Amino acid sequence: MRAVVKDGIATFSPQGFLDGNNANAYLSIEDVEAAKNLKTDMILVSLKKVVFFNRNGLDIFIKLFSKIRKKNIATVGFCDYDQNKYDAIMRFYKGDINFSLFKTLGIAYLFSSSYKNLNKSVLIYSEDGSQRSAIAIELHDNGHSPSIAKSLEEYNERKNSFDYEIDLTFLGQMGQKIATRVSGNAIIYTVSSFLDIEISDNFNIEYHNNSLNVGFRLFIFDAYKVISMNVHALNFFSRLSTSAAEYNATICFVGMKFDKTQISFKENMEDAGILFYNHMDDILQNKKLLKELGASSAANIKNKRTLNKESVIELPKFINAAAVTIEMMTNSKAVKESAAVQSLTIDKKEGKIASSIGYYGDLDGMVVLVFPSAIAKKACELLIGEDTNDIELILDTLAELVNIVGGKIKTLLADENISVNITLPRTYQDIESLLEVVQTRKGVQVELSFNGDKFLFFLTR
Amino acid sequence: MITKEQVASFIEKIPPEPKVLNATFALLKSGELVKAAKVAENDLALKTYLKNIVNKPIYGFKNEVSDISQIFGILGVSLSQQNVYNYMISLLSPKKWTLFKLNAHLFYELQANLSKKWQIILENLEIQDKELYTAISLLPASIIVTEALFSQNIEDVNLLRSTKALDYNTILVRLCGIDLFDICEEIARKWEMDESIYKIVQAASGVKPSTDKKINMLGKWMHLLLFYELSKAPYIKAGLNDFVDFQVGYISDIYDEFASLMEIK
Structure with a gap:
């Protein structure tokens, strides 16, 4: 089972019965290897469609969790259960739970650093006071607004006026990945405690590079809770700042105190181009400063990268991946209508949405798909499964579609022994926000259509 | 990926009910076990199949049973009918499975397990209707149909399912407006199976509850039985555990009785 x-969470969804005789069968050696290599924040087992489980069955997944945690530092655990299942797990592992429990997958997403819907209001209740605090801290670090109910009565009284209510949730050993949130055009990473050599393992460099590639120019480290850092962390941040300079991006630290860290480190970091501020609002509430730092627009790239020969040679594969995916999703023939090397040109911008995905490895670049909203909905019908005008759902599904295109690109290139990885997809609710990212870049623009419905493919670096 | 035309072509290619089987059924229905056995003797593949099935451990016979009249005699009318139907369905299965890691042995094992446990369920529910014993035979046809329709698109399906948790039934409905169990019904109609058989199997999909209380209740038992079997290690390894969606809510009111009957602890 794969x-x-x-959104940064890998979920296994066994169905039916889960016991010591069958749980191993859900996970072949390849599945375990694939799970270990997943670059996700969390690996969870959904119990939604499990009607019976016992401790022996769960133990097999817990062994997998332990292997995964040795290989990467993802949060692992179970999700999608009711009160009875939660009570059973608590009974099985009383006092010895080093995995996490999330009542629903939706709740788990709130704790994922790759989750893009931020600033959710969340009401928390747990019988265990330390759990209540741990949940609130994690949520805050992930950019949400948690509120704690101290009793079940209070929880029941206040619920229904929040975006999410969290109960029956337990945070075991959490992943050590650095919490990430997006505020406007700035990316905020939350770091805490002692910063040492482990920062290079805990920092999601692929996400960071993807963010640079898709146009983010301001990166803020929320360092209020940092106690100190050593020379390894200093070198890491200096390197990060140097590589960001290639994109004309800025790295800032907010709230960092140097009473337990050598002050010379600050000077070294400033020499590497890192800026220091006392408070987050000093940046986020200062529009002039935001503009200077590059967060008001993502378009001011000094070092424009152009499409290289290697990408152009493989161009048919990229177009093929997009066409084949649309054909698979719509059961219709996708037809290439025109192609040209140019900057992205979109005649009518209204009513269009877009999605992009980056790839890196032997080749690097970005694929963009632009659709009229109604056509995007048609292209995503197989994934959506219902008639909807919910733009968030359509954008979310478009991200899934472009993720499949990315997967297809990876497979087609692998046939030629070209190894690439794909980034998380990004969606754009309007064309202006897409153009901020790519309008200065040249690439190959291809007009495609299926069933007479036109959409646009753009390949750039 | 899969078009309505492909589905129509699959349905069209379902072979008619073999004459020997037709005659065997007619005799079984009228309770003529000996005559039915004589007719069935003419189909060597059927004879081998029945021998193979009834000698599986789940039937619990101490000595090997090899003669068809002996098999029919031991099984009685309804179970003989059920096993002849199982044979008919097996005729549709591919020589080589590619989407699911199955083989003839494993598939027959699934048929035998489902059939025997369906018998236990019907006896527990004190249901005598002979046709209802045969309803379980049609259920594995959904697996055969999935294999036939999706085996040409394994890579695409895997890519799709790594992004979104979609079962084969949902994919087929969204692409073609017809589901696996509708195709099973087409098979049943073509082979002139009793209406109650495909109605129960439709309800057993878990997504189309029947308005007929009895049919719906049997659909629930069949749905849960299917997932009880598909939770066994060989079928999980074969990729069958999530080929259709398990509807936990649909079976919640019968679960305790099922667990007690199957001695699940």
């Missing part, structure tokens, strides 16, 4: 990956 895990489904979305």
